[in-house]
Amino acid sequence: MCGILGAIRDRNVTESLLKGLETLEYRGYDSAGIFIRSKDSHQLCRTVGATRELREKIGNQLPEGTLGIGHTRWATHGKPSERNAHPHPCGNVFIVHNGIVENSDSLRKWLSGQTVFCSDTDTETIGRLIDFLMTRDNLSLLEATRRAIPLLDGAYSFLVTSGSGEQSIVAVQNGLPLLVGKTARGGIFFSSDMSAFPAEIISIIALAHGDIVCFGEGENNDEFFRAFEKTRERISVDRSVPEQEGKGFYPTYMFKEICEQPKVLQSLLCQSIVSRGAELDIAFPENIEAKLANVRRILIVGCGTSYHAGLLGKYMIESLGEIPVEVEIGSEFRYRDPYLGQGDLLLAITQSGETADTLGAIRMANDRGIPVVSLVNVPGSSAVRESSASFLLQAGPEFGVASTKTFLAQVCVMTLFALKLAKHAESKTGSTRTALLEELRNIP
Numbered sequence: 001m002c003g004i005l006g007a008i009r010d011r012n013v014t015e016s017l018l019k020g021l022e023t024l025e026y027r028g029y030d031s032a033g034i035f036i037r038s039k040d041s042h043q044l045c046r047t048v049g050a051t052r053e054l055r056e057k058i059g060n061q062l063p064e065g066t067l068g069i070g071h072t073r074w075a076t077h078g079k080p081s082e083r084n085a086h087p088h089p090c091g092n093v094f095i096v097h098n099g100i101v102e103n104s105d106s107l108r109k110w111l112s113g114q115t116v117f118c119s120d121t122d123t124e125t126i127g128r129l130i131d132f133l134m135t136r137d138n139l140s141l142l143e144a145t146r147r148a149i150p151l152l153d154g155a156y157s158f159l160v161t162s163g164s165g166e167q168s169i170v171a172v173q174n175g176l177p178l179l180v181g182k183t184a185r186g187g188i189f190f191s192s193d194m195s196a197f198p199a200e201i202i203s204i205i206a207l208a209h210g211d212i213v214c215f216g217e218g219e220n221n222d223e224f225f226r227a228f229e230k231t232r233e234r235i236s237v238d239r240s241v242p243e244q245e246g247k248g249f250y251p252t253y254m255f256k257e258i259c260e261q262p263k264v265l266q267s268l269l270c271q272s273i274v275s276r277g278a279e280l281d282i283a284f285p286e287n288i289e290a291k292l293a294n295v296r297r298i299l300i301v302g303c304g305t306s307y308h309a310g311l312l313g314k315y316m317i318e319s320l321g322e323i324p325v326e327v328e329i330g331s332e333f334r335y336r337d338p339y340l341g342q343g344d345l346l347l348a349i350t351q352s353g354e355t356a357d358t359l360g361a362i363r364m365a366n367d368r369g370i371p372v373v374s375l376v377n378v379p380g381s382s383a384v385r386e387s388s389a390s391f392l393l394q395a396g397p398e399f400g401v402a403s404t405k406t407f408l409a410q411v412c413v414m415t416l417f418a419l420k421l422a423k424h425a426e427s428k429t430g431s432t433r434t435a436l437l438e439e440l441r442n443i444p
């Protein structure tokens with residue numbers, strides 16, 4: 001999982017790209033880079049480390065240019081090193097990429113007669129392929145990208161631009177999220193995550209799976225963007241979340257997020273626990289209640305920390321809810337052929353709502369007609385868009401790579417699910433639901 005970012009506007013883009021990359025660091029921080037282009041020159045700067053190291057390498061003289069792309073990397077193909085950092089120079093093409101090209105080895109073999117590779121990444125095969133098609137068939141960047149896509153296997157999104165000639169950025173969404181935002185003055189930003197957009201963005205759309213779009217300098221981006229707004233999902237531009245303002249006086253994001261835990265739990269519990277006379281009960285949004293009403297088996301899918309929250313969820317749901325629960329890591333679930341039947345419910349747990357393997361599991365359940373409830377922290381994310389119902393954890397942005405407040409919120413919601421599913425007001429341990437809910441309310 002990497003962070004990708006791009007901008008094309010009427011003034012220098014370097015500072016806004018560097019700021020955006022800082023926010024994207026939680027998606028990957030083994031290396032970082034930017035490519036900045038002006039009318040007749042360009043600069044590429046890459047380094048091992050995160051944006052701080054990138055700023056140090058750039059020094060005081062920020063590159064000048066009205067078009068740029070940037071990246072924070074979490075390596076999948078090729079170790080973290082400067083030559084493997086994005087953006088990748090591929091002849092006249094420059095690329096930043098999130099995801100995996102599964103057939104990159106065979107493409108590399110095929111292309112190595114025509115071009116020289118400079119990195120060990122799968123990403124470079126995309127850039128080299130586009131550059132090769134542009135040169136061989138005299139194609140524009142957009143047309144060459146269109147022809148390259150059917151030759152690539154995998155789930156990915158990327159941005160490509162060129163070092164000379166047309167000044168445009170081509171954006172491709174093939175199963176991993178990519179958002180496009182617009183400023184009031186017609187500037188266009190691309191990002192894998194909405195938190196990286198600058199404050200001046202006034203409208204955001206999510207590209208759909210299979211989209212290949214091109215925004216060019218000096219072109220009518222406004223009109224093009226408006227046409228997209230009519231057919232693509234619009235994401236609300238929420239600037240009200242205080243956590244987006246940075247670490248405040250805390251030394252690290254992780255410490256800040258740990259300190260936010262009581263507040264997060266309190267708001268979850270206030271919103272879900274209701275009084276009915278002397279008894280306490282649980283009230284979920286109607287679409288979640290409907291999905292839980294007829295469930296006979298729950299399949300919990302998550303990756304990393306979310307998977308571990310799922311293991312705790314299993315203990316609680318089986319014990320209190322008396323419903324069989326299976327928990328599986330997203331990458332296992334999606335690449336086998338699991339038995340899914342009537343009465344099954346997929347509970348997908350993902351902080352970002354963009355975890356590729358969890359999304360793969362959601363899509364598999366959708367294809368097989370199994371309802372999906374997702375526990376997600378990021379509104380407007382792919383998991384929210386693609387699930388039958390979503391429970392929003394509302395824990396606020398979590399930048400710490402080790403999840404803290406979101407993990408706790410996931411466990412809290414699954415405890416509530418377990419109690420909601422409990423058929424009897426008195427649990428096997430003898431506590432009443434009201435007593436357990438009261439204990440839960442004391443936790444914050």
Ligand code: GLU
Binds near residue numbers: 002078
């Ligand atoms: N596969 C690319 C690389 O290793 C992108 C990594 C990712 O999206 O995590 O550079």
